[in-house]
Amino acid sequence: MSKILIVAEHADDVLNPSTAKCVACASEIPDAEIHVVVVAANASPIAAEAASLTSVTQVLCIDNPLNVSQLAAIVAPQVVAMAEGYSHIFGPSTTFGRDLMPRVAALLGVNQVSDIMEVLGSHSFKRPVYAGNAIVTVEAPANLPLVATVRVASYRSVPDGGNATINSIEVESQSPEHTRLIELQAGKSDRPDLQTAAKVVAGGRALGSEEKFQLIFQLADTLGAGVGATRAAVDAGYVPNELQVGQTGKIIAPELYVAIGISGAIQHLTGIKDAGTIVAINKDPDAPIFEVADIGLVGDLFAIIPELQAALSG
Amino acid sequence: MDKILVGLKRVVDYNVRVRVRSDGSGVETDGVKMSINPFDEIALEEALRIKERGDANEVIVVSIGSGDSQQQLRTGLAMGADRAILVETSDRVDALTGARIFHKLIDRENPDLVILGKQAIDDDNSQTGQMLAAIWERPQATFASTLVIDGSKATVTREVDVGLEIIEIDLPAVVTVDLRMNDPRYVKLPDIMKAKKKPLEQIPLAELNIEKAVAISQVKFEPPTERAKGVMVEDVAGLVATLKDKGLI
Numbered sequence: 068m069s070k071i072l073i074v075a076e077h078a079d080d081v082l083n084p085s086t087a088k089c090v091a092c093a094s095e096i097p098d099a100e101i102h103v104v105v106v107a108a109n110a111s112p113i114a115a116e117a118a119s120l121t122s123v124t125q126v127l128c129i130d131n132p133l134n135v136s137q138l139a140a141i142v143a144p145q146v147v148a149m150a151e152g153y154s155h156i157f158g159p160s161t162t163f164g165r166d167l168m169p170r171v172a173a174l175l176g177v178n179q180v181s182d183i184m185e186v187l188g189s190h191s192f193k194r195p196v197y198a199g200n201a202i203v204t205v206e207a208p209a210n211l212p213l214v215a216t217v218r219v220a221s222y223r224s225v226p227d228g229g230n231a232t233i234n235s236i237e238v239e240s241q242s243p244e245h246t247r248l249i250e251l252q253a254g255k256s257d258r259p260d261l262q263t264a265a266k267v268v269a270g271g272r273a274l275g276s277e278e279k280f281q282l283i284f285q286l287a288d289t290l291g292a293g294v295g296a297t298r299a300a301v302d303a304g305y306v307p308n309e310l311q312v313g314q315t316g317k318i319i320a321p322e323l324y325v326a327i328g329i330s331g332a333i334q335h336l337t338g339i340k341d342a343g344t345i346v347a348i349n350k351d352p353d354a355p356i357f358e359v360a361d362i363g364l365v366g367d368l369f370a371i372i373p374e375l376q377a378a379l380s381g
Numbered sequence: 382m383d384k385i386l387v388g389l390k391r392v393v394d395y396n397v398r399v400r401v402r403s404d405g406s407g408v409e410t411d412g413v414k415m416s417i418n419p420f421d422e423i424a425l426e427e428a429l430r431i432k433e434r435g436d437a438n439e440v441i442v443v444s445i446g447s448g449d450s451q452q453q454l455r456t457g458l459a460m461g462a463d464r465a466i467l468v469e470t471s472d473r474v475d476a477l478t479g480a481r482i483f484h485k486l487i488d489r490e491n492p493d494l495v496i497l498g499k500q501a502i503d504d505d506n507s508q509t510g511q512m513l514a515a516i517w518e519r520p521q522a523t524f525a526s527t528l529v530i531d532g533s534k535a536t537v538t539r540e541v542d543v544g545l546e547i548i549e550i551d552l553p554a555v556v557t558v559d560l561r562m563n564d565p566r567y568v569k570l571p572d573i574m575k576a577k578k579k580p581l582e583q584i585p586l587a588e589l590n591i592e593k594a595v596a597i598s599q600v601k602f603e604p605p606t607e608r609a610k611g612v613m614v615e616d617v618a619g620l621v622a623t624l625k626d627k628g629l630i
Contacts, residue, residue, distance in 0.1 A: 195605070204602075247548060363612070
């Protein structure tokens, strides 16, 4: 039997949807008992959310004021203190999980499986390499704790409906004084979150300026969509970094992805491969984005967007 | 500070369209252009800028791999690194063993700062820096887009999912860099000539007495599933109709 511990991701007392996706991955492992650990300064509201996730049987809370900061140096030792008895320890492949989980793995003296996209067995998985241009089947040693991150774009959140028990745990933890959180500058937006939005409208460098990128925001608002961007658009300063989609940005899997003025560099395409339907609008008929698009439209985006806007509003 | 250690990994160039070998044993590397991992190049550029500002005395580039990695180290020396260390092995080195190798070199060199790329674009693991920080029991600042050194401290801006996170860390520490930190310089011909005279030390891995970690084994490589061929529409009306058909709007 596998006993799986999932490290909850949260902010502002709310559970991040990445946790429910980790649970979805873990529940594909045969004969698994799934627990969630909430390392937080105020764990109870987060624990209540985690306890309602289908397949979770136990939620463990580590409450400590120092957990206001979710820095890896602070969280990792607490996870490690809990690790005894678990065959698997999972976290999400978000920046939180990618920062934290290798530190957990190293403290446990094991390697890590990054970005699980498919479960083949309790210790056998598929994961993408080379920006998704190859998929490798990996096998982790069965006699060691298995630390992994789950590629969140590959999984749909498990629904609510669980009724796990919630237990408080005391672990000895010291604040590592060598690392101090100064400030978190979170982008404020009322739009759907890029990583969980069902629809995403994204723009590239062809938009030409921060002002003109507003066209993308307006179209997104009409569609009730989140907004994404290419690295080039972020580098050019049209939008902040948290909107970047791709190998080094966010890997997303919306039902609808509308790529506007995006040529389709490999590094960008790797971020949208799991999208349900990809729409590409680009003036260059040879742009690589059309190779992966389900619906393609060649033309000038500055003419097309207002027309599309009108058609959708009408 | 005195020394900065920078890791340079030899990887398939980012412009190469990677192909999986027909026997599934890996990806095609014969005759394929190899380069410094782009994130590592940014790490080196940052180290060189710190040195050029007068905040460090020496930049040491390190690679782990076969003798071929000398090429990437020479490029690093041509960019401006002072000396290079190649830990030589023909075996695949897993992330934890890699971190242990860096840890061993840290014992020897006592750097004040280790700068690495946030991930290598071949295995896309994003692990080595975090693992090194854990076993070295020092701070980690991953996915960094700015790095400001202030005596024995550094302020780092990290690119995280919700935006930017600013942290302060005591040195020594491990920083892993993201794409927007800087634009690496181009190497000029005279620098390539000069780099040939710079020291490049080769250490067989066995000589370091590293306890090898148990690797995650790579059983089989395959190409990703292709998306089904799409349709082209003529105009906005066609696009809207197709989206309606699919129930997406």
